[in-house]
Amino acid sequence: MSYQPLLLNFDEAAELRKELGKDSLLGHALARDIKQTDAYMAQVGIEVPGHGEGGGYEHNRHKQNYIHMDLAGRLFLITQESQYRDYIVDMLTAYATVYPTLESNVSRDSNPPGKLFHQTLNENMWMLYASCAYSCIYHTLEESQKRQIEDDLFKHMIEMFVVTYAHDFDIVHNHGLWAVAAVGICGYAINDQASVDKALYGLKLDKVSGGFLAQLDQLFSPDGYYMEGPYYHRFSLRPIYLFAEAIERRQPDLGIYEFNDSVIKTTSYAVFKTAFPDGTLPALNDSSKTISINDEGVIMATSVCYHRYEQTDTLLGMANHQQDVWVHASGKTLSDAVAAADNIKPFNWGSLFVTDGPNGEKGGVSILRHRDEQEDDDKADTMALIWFGQHGSDHQYHSALDHGHYDGLHLSVFNRGHEVLHDYGFGRWVNVEPKFGGRYIPENKSYCKQTVAHNAVTVNQKTQNNFNTALAESKFGEKHFFNADNEKLQGMSGRISGYYDGVNMQRSVILADLPEFEKPLILDIYRIQSEQENQYDLPVHYSGQIIRTDFDYQVESKLKPLGDDNGYQHLWRVGSGKMAHDSSSSLVSWLHDSSYYSLITSAQPDSEVIFARTGANDPDFNLRSEPAFIVRQSGKDHVFASVLETHGYFNESIEASVGARGLVESVTVLGHNDIGTVVELKTTTGNHYHFGISNQAEDQQQSQHSVEFNGEAYTWLGAFAQL
Known part of the structure; x- marks a missing residue:
C-alpha cells in the first residue's frame, strides 16, 4: 500500500x-x-x-x-x-x-x-x-x-x-x-x-x-528567539512540527530537520530555555500568564527533539514535568526513556543570553539562574530575566500582528515557586464571547502595553517611544555584559538608547549567593543618563500583602487615578510616603504564599513611594486587580539601586512565622560615572558589601576599573565584581 x-x-x-x-x-x-x-x-x-x-x-x-x-x-x-x-x-x-x-x-x-x-x-x-x-x-x-x-x-x-x-x-x-x-x-x-x-x-x-x-x-534569531515573545513562539511550534514531520515522511530528501543548521531544534530550545522553573513561560510582549511547557506545541517539540536530535537528561526532566508526550512515534521514544530512567532531576537550562533579531543584532533576553545545593525542585531555583530585544510587532501588516509591548529593560524575578516581580501579560478574553469576543480588550493598549505596566523606569510618566509602533520597531536594545561563570556571583546588563528623547538607560542585575542569606540576593542597578531634569518612576509589580515599610506613609481616603494617560489612568493611587531627608534607602516588605520578600531601594531627599492598584478607568472590569508600588525620584543622571531579598517562612495553618524581617538594612549608591557604578549594602548583622558595575563599552569591560567617590577609591577587574 x-x-x-x-x-x-x-x-x-x-x-x-x-x-x-x-x-x-x-x-x-x-x-x-x-x-x-x-x-x-x-x-x-x-x-x-x-x-x-x-x-x-x-x-x-x-x-x-x-x-x-x-x-x-x-x-x-x-x-x-x-x-x-x-x-x-x-x-x-x-x-x-x-x-x-x-x-x-x-x-x-x-x-x-x-x-x-x-x-x-x-x-x-x-x-x-x-x-x-x-x-x-x-x-x-x-x-x-x-x-x-x-x-x-x-x-x-x-x-x-x-x-x-x-x-x-x-x-x-x-x-x-x-x-x-x-x-x-x-x-x-x-x-x-x-x-x-x-x-x-x-x-x-x-x-x-x-x-x-x-x-x-x-x-527566528540565530539563537532561535522569536520577536513576538514566548507566547506566540510556542504557538508556532505546532505548525512547524506537524509540517516538518509530514515533509520528512513525504520528501525526506529535503532534510527538513537539518535545514538551516537544525533551526527547528534551535528555535524549540529557545522556548524551552526561557521557561521559569515551574514551567510557565515569561510574559514578554502579548502573552498569557498561564501558558507553560505543558502547551501542546512544546510537548510535540520535547518528544521530537528527544527522538530526532539528542537524548539528554534535561529533556527527560522536561517530559517528567509535563507528564505527557505526543501520541506519535517520537512520543513513544520519550515515554520509554522516562520509564527506564532511575532518577530524573528537574529540568534546568542554566543561565544564558538569547539574541533577538534575524542576525542576532537586536538585543535579546538575559537570564540568570541559581539552584540551591540542598534542594532539588523548582522551589529551589532563583531566576532573574531582563528583556531588551526588538519591538514585537510589524506595522506593515494588519493589526492582528501588533503584539509588541513598550518595556525595554523589563525585569522579572522567579523564586520559591512564584514569579515574584512579574509582568502583567496581555489583556485578552480568550473564547469568552461576552468579553470582547475572545479578542484583545481595549485596555491591552491603554494599560498592558504601556511601560508603567512593566518593571521598567518611566520618564515623566510617559511610555517608551511615544507608544509609536513604527518608531519602536526602529529601536532595539543591546547587551552590555553577561557572565555566569561563577555560580555564586552572576551578572547581566543591557542598554537602551533614545527610547525617551535625550535619555539613555542601562540596567545591570547581579545574582549574589552570599553565605549569610537564605536565598541569593537580586541586586538591580538601573542607571539613567540625561541632560534634562526628569521625573523617574520605577514600578514594582508584585503579589501578596504589604507587611512593613521603614518609612511613614498615608493611605488615601478617596481613590484617584495616578494620571490621565500612558497607563497611569488605570492605576489607583492607594497610598504614598516620602523619605526623610536623612534616609539612604526605602524598604517595602510583603508576604506571598509562605515567603517574605523585601525590596530595599536607594533614596534621595525627594524620594517618594506610591502604592497603587490596577482597576481605575476600567468600566467593564477587564483588568485584574493587582498591587504595585512605584519608587519616584528625579534628576538628570541618576541611579536606582535595589536589592530584592527572599527571607523567612509563614504558615497560617500552624500559626508559624520566622524570619519575617530580612537582613538587608540599606542600599546606597556611593557614586557613578562613565567608568563604573559602586553600590553599598549594609546588613542588620553589621556587614557591609560593595559591588562595582562597569559602565564602559564591552571592549573595555574586562580591564581594571578604578573610581573614586567621596574620597574613597574602588578598584575591580571585569564587568562587575563584589569589592
Missing part, C-alpha cells in the same frame, strides 16, 4: 497499539485521548454550525470538531476501531456538503475572515488538523468519497488561502507559518504536490519571499 498517513505510518501505529492500557506517559496520553474523543463523539455527534459571535458557541464547535477529528484519526490507526474512522468520514462529508455555498464570516479586525471563522488563522488550523485526520482514513475511502471531500472542501480552502488571500499567504510571521503548514499538509493529504510546493517555497517558488523554508530562515 503506497499511501501512508502523514504523521503516523501503519507500522508505527502497530507499535503504539502495544501501549494501550500501560502505566506509562504514552499509555496515559492514549487513555486520556480515548476518553475525551469517545465522550465528544457521543455527546455532540456530527454538527456543522453556522456563523456566530467571536469566541462563541459556533467558533468553539468548529474548533472542537477539528481537534477531535485529529484525535480520532490517530486513534483509528492505533486501536483499529471503526467508530473513529466513521466519525471522521461523516464529519468531513458534512462540511464538504455545505462549504462551497457558505458566505464569508464577518471579520472583527483587519485580519481577513474565513467561511467558518472570523479570521483565516483559525481556518488554517481547521484545515491542517482535518487534513491530518483525512490522511489517517484515506486508504479506507471509496473514490466518490474522496472526490466529495477533496473537491468540495479541501480544494476550496486551498484556493481561499493561496488565491483569494494570496497577500497574506507569504507573510513571514506566525500567521503565515500556519497558512503554509496548512496548505502543505493538505496538499500532501490529497496528493496535490503543486500546493505543497507553494507551501514550501512561496507563491513565487523562490524560497525567499514566502513559504515554509523562508519562514524557518527568516522568522
Whole structure:
C-alpha cells in the first residue's frame, strides 16, 4: 500500500497499539485521548454550525470538531476501531456538503475572515488538523468519497488561502507559518504536490519571499528567539512540527530537520530555555500568564527533539514535568526513556543570553539562574530575566500582528515557586464571547502595553517611544555584559538608547549567593543618563500583602487615578510616603504564599513611594486587580539601586512565622560615572558589601576599573565584581 498517513505510518501505529492500557506517559496520553474523543463523539455527534459571535458557541464547535477529528484519526490507526474512522468520514462529508455555498464570516479586525471563522488563522488550523485526520482514513475511502471531500472542501480552502488571500499567504510571521503548514499538509493529504510546493517555497517558488523554508530562515534569531515573545513562539511550534514531520515522511530528501543548521531544534530550545522553573513561560510582549511547557506545541517539540536530535537528561526532566508526550512515534521514544530512567532531576537550562533579531543584532533576553545545593525542585531555583530585544510587532501588516509591548529593560524575578516581580501579560478574553469576543480588550493598549505596566523606569510618566509602533520597531536594545561563570556571583546588563528623547538607560542585575542569606540576593542597578531634569518612576509589580515599610506613609481616603494617560489612568493611587531627608534607602516588605520578600531601594531627599492598584478607568472590569508600588525620584543622571531579598517562612495553618524581617538594612549608591557604578549594602548583622558595575563599552569591560567617590577609591577587574 503506497499511501501512508502523514504523521503516523501503519507500522508505527502497530507499535503504539502495544501501549494501550500501560502505566506509562504514552499509555496515559492514549487513555486520556480515548476518553475525551469517545465522550465528544457521543455527546455532540456530527454538527456543522453556522456563523456566530467571536469566541462563541459556533467558533468553539468548529474548533472542537477539528481537534477531535485529529484525535480520532490517530486513534483509528492505533486501536483499529471503526467508530473513529466513521466519525471522521461523516464529519468531513458534512462540511464538504455545505462549504462551497457558505458566505464569508464577518471579520472583527483587519485580519481577513474565513467561511467558518472570523479570521483565516483559525481556518488554517481547521484545515491542517482535518487534513491530518483525512490522511489517517484515506486508504479506507471509496473514490466518490474522496472526490466529495477533496473537491468540495479541501480544494476550496486551498484556493481561499493561496488565491483569494494570496497577500497574506507569504507573510513571514506566525500567521503565515500556519497558512503554509496548512496548505502543505493538505496538499500532501490529497496528493496535490503543486500546493505543497507553494507551501514550501512561496507563491513565487523562490524560497525567499514566502513559504515554509523562508519562514524557518527568516522568522527566528540565530539563537532561535522569536520577536513576538514566548507566547506566540510556542504557538508556532505546532505548525512547524506537524509540517516538518509530514515533509520528512513525504520528501525526506529535503532534510527538513537539518535545514538551516537544525533551526527547528534551535528555535524549540529557545522556548524551552526561557521557561521559569515551574514551567510557565515569561510574559514578554502579548502573552498569557498561564501558558507553560505543558502547551501542546512544546510537548510535540520535547518528544521530537528527544527522538530526532539528542537524548539528554534535561529533556527527560522536561517530559517528567509535563507528564505527557505526543501520541506519535517520537512520543513513544520519550515515554520509554522516562520509564527506564532511575532518577530524573528537574529540568534546568542554566543561565544564558538569547539574541533577538534575524542576525542576532537586536538585543535579546538575559537570564540568570541559581539552584540551591540542598534542594532539588523548582522551589529551589532563583531566576532573574531582563528583556531588551526588538519591538514585537510589524506595522506593515494588519493589526492582528501588533503584539509588541513598550518595556525595554523589563525585569522579572522567579523564586520559591512564584514569579515574584512579574509582568502583567496581555489583556485578552480568550473564547469568552461576552468579553470582547475572545479578542484583545481595549485596555491591552491603554494599560498592558504601556511601560508603567512593566518593571521598567518611566520618564515623566510617559511610555517608551511615544507608544509609536513604527518608531519602536526602529529601536532595539543591546547587551552590555553577561557572565555566569561563577555560580555564586552572576551578572547581566543591557542598554537602551533614545527610547525617551535625550535619555539613555542601562540596567545591570547581579545574582549574589552570599553565605549569610537564605536565598541569593537580586541586586538591580538601573542607571539613567540625561541632560534634562526628569521625573523617574520605577514600578514594582508584585503579589501578596504589604507587611512593613521603614518609612511613614498615608493611605488615601478617596481613590484617584495616578494620571490621565500612558497607563497611569488605570492605576489607583492607594497610598504614598516620602523619605526623610536623612534616609539612604526605602524598604517595602510583603508576604506571598509562605515567603517574605523585601525590596530595599536607594533614596534621595525627594524620594517618594506610591502604592497603587490596577482597576481605575476600567468600566467593564477587564483588568485584574493587582498591587504595585512605584519608587519616584528625579534628576538628570541618576541611579536606582535595589536589592530584592527572599527571607523567612509563614504558615497560617500552624500559626508559624520566622524570619519575617530580612537582613538587608540599606542600599546606597556611593557614586557613578562613565567608568563604573559602586553600590553599598549594609546588613542588620553589621556587614557591609560593595559591588562595582562597569559602565564602559564591552571592549573595555574586562580591564581594571578604578573610581573614586567621596574620597574613597574602588578598584575591580571585569564587568562587575563584589569589592
